[in-house]
Amino acid sequence: MAATQDPQRDGCALVTGAGRGIGAACAKGLAADGWRVGVHFNTNAAGADAVVEEIRAAGGEAIAVGGDLADPDALESIFARLEEAFGPVFVLVNNAGAWSHRTLGGTKDEHWDPVLDVNLSAPFRAIRRAVPKMLKHRWGRIVNVSSFSADMPVAGQSSYTASKGGLEALTRAVTAEVARKGVTANTVAPGLIEADYHPKEFQALIDAAPQLIPAKRAGTAEDVAACVRFLASPGAAYVNGIVLTVDGGLSASPVPLGMLPASTT
Numbered sequence: 524m525a526a527t528q529d530p531q532r533d534g535c536a537l538v539t540g541a542g543r544g545i546g547a548a549c550a551k552g553l554a555a556d557g558w559r560v561g562v563h564f565n566t567n568a569a570g571a572d573a574v575v576e577e578i579r580a581a582g583g584e585a586i587a588v589g590g591d592l593a594d595p596d597a598l599e600s601i602f603a604r605l606e607e608a609f610g611p612v613f614v615l616v617n618n619a620g621a622w623s624h625r626t627l628g629g630t631k632d633e634h635w636d637p638v639l640d641v642n643l644s645a646p647f648r649a650i651r652r653a654v655p656k657m658l659k660h661r662w663g664r665i666v667n668v669s670s671f672s673a674d675m676p677v678a679g680q681s682s683y684t685a686s687k688g689g690l691e692a693l694t695r696a697v698t699a700e701v702a703r704k705g706v707t708a709n710t711v712a713p714g715l716i717e718a719d720y721h722p723k724e725f726q727a728l729i730d731a732a733p734q735l736i737p738a739k740r741a742g743t744a745e746d747v748a749a750c751v752r753f754l755a756s757p758g759a760a761y762v763n764g765i766v767l768t769v770d771g772g773l774s775a776s777p778v779p780l781g782m783l784p785a786s787t788t
Contacts, residue, residue: 526661526705533660535609536755537561537601539592539649540619542570544718545668548748549616550574554583556752559609561588563601563619584609592619592645593637602652611656614755617646617690618668622683635682642686643693650697654706663706664755667694668747671714671770677728687712691766698764707763709754714770716742738771 536558540546546563551574554560560578562585564571571587578585588604590597605612621641623634646667657663672680673687690710697708715725715732732741747769753759754767768774 530613530662531557534611534613535559535605536614537612538616538618539563542567545744545747546618547574548744549751552748552752554578554585559584561605563588565591593640595648598648612653614664615649615653616666616751617649624679626679627681630681638682639686643689657706658704661705665708666751666754667710669710669712671712695764702763710766711750712766712768713747714742714773736771736773737776742771
């Protein structure tokens with residue numbers, strides 16, 4: 524099949540975990556770029572509804588789609604609803620995340636498994652679900668949201684770090700399969716980002732951002748969303764398989780991330 528003439532007219536974007544923070548900023552940014560957007564949530568329905576209302580108030584189109592991404596049936600339902608409302612998902616932003624801040628000895632299977640389910644298995648299933656229609660239309664953008672932790676681990680974050688490292692490797696593997704048919708897969712790796720949903724153990728790093736980061740500040744959700752919007756754009760057609768770090772220079776300057784103690788809870 525020939526490449527789709529207008530992906531925005533024929534399909535939509537899906538942003539997971541879009542009821543707040545980075546996901547909300549991505550959903551609003553993609554809507555401003557002309558995409559009809561599925562604003563995914565799991566438990567934060569009120570947040571997702573607020574994002575949808577803001578998009579609609581600005582003249583865009585969006586719907587809230589709920590579901591636990593660890594449940595394959597829920598993921599299928601999310602895609603089916605979006606396809607019915609807007610058409611195929613041509614832009615997939617895997618942003619939803621989970622974490623468990625525990626020492627290695629304190630990390631049991633019941634702590635490890637949910638983090639890997641949401642941060643790695645769910646993006647894999649979402650990509651697997653979206654890619655066939657992207658390939659059919661020869662146009663698609665996959666953006667996975669990783670973390671600086673994939674390369675700069677913080678004590679007590681073994682499950683989170685492993686999941687984000689795996690997500691970056693998955694992105695490269697997807698690229699090797701889909702690039703020849705007009706589909707891109709890239710990763711955005713935020714650094715220390717101001718948010719109201721960090722685990723309390725990260726607050727020490729956020730508070731120390733002016734001393735740790737060459738840019739002298741923590742990042743914002745909009746800083747990350749701007750990079751996601753670029754990778755989802757037609758102008759990023761030849762950008763494939765990369766990790767775009769959004770950290771104000773954190774990874775370019777040695778900093779004592781070990782200052783954050785591991786928790787045993």
